[in-house]
Amino acid sequence: MPQQLQGKATRPQTTYTQGDFVLYRDARRFWLGQPGHTFVGRVERVWRHAETGKVFYDLVELSTNRLVGEVDPDYMRLLPPADAMADVDTAPLAEADAGAMSPAAVAWLHQHLVQDSSKLPAQRD
Incomplete structure (x- = not known):
């Protein structure tokens, strides 16, 4: 006998x-x-439909730079910065093997060291 769904699926508002x-x-x-x-996109514009009052979005598809207009937010999900940066935030910096770090963590560390190397004090003999 098939089971019925107990609850209704809810979408995030x-x-x-x-x-x-x-x-x-x-x-x-x-x-x-x-x-x-x-696809992953960036919100370019937020607007409200004149007749229905519903909010729509225009997106730029990141991989192609294509503009996609009149996007219904029911089919969008936010990509939080914390998720995108989790590999950098959790990189095992104490590891002797840099191969244990993800490429994003290595790139961030390299960029950070290059930018701040002029601020390091001179070495003492």
Whole structure:
């Protein structure tokens, strides 16, 4: 006997602002099985439909720099900076093997050292 769902799935009620990074899924392409239905984008513009009052977003697809307009927020999810930077924040800096760190952590560490190397005090003999 099939089980019935006990609760109703809820979608997050998120308000996005210009510059936010989001994951977007084009529902039509997804249900048709077409490629390229999901991508990471940056919110370019927030606007309200004149007749319905519903909020829509214009996104810039990061991999192609293509503008995608009139995006329904029901198919967007915020990509928090903490998730994107987790590999840097948790890098095992005490490890002797730099190979244990992710490429992003190594790149951040390298950039940080190059930028701040002029601020280091001179070595004493």
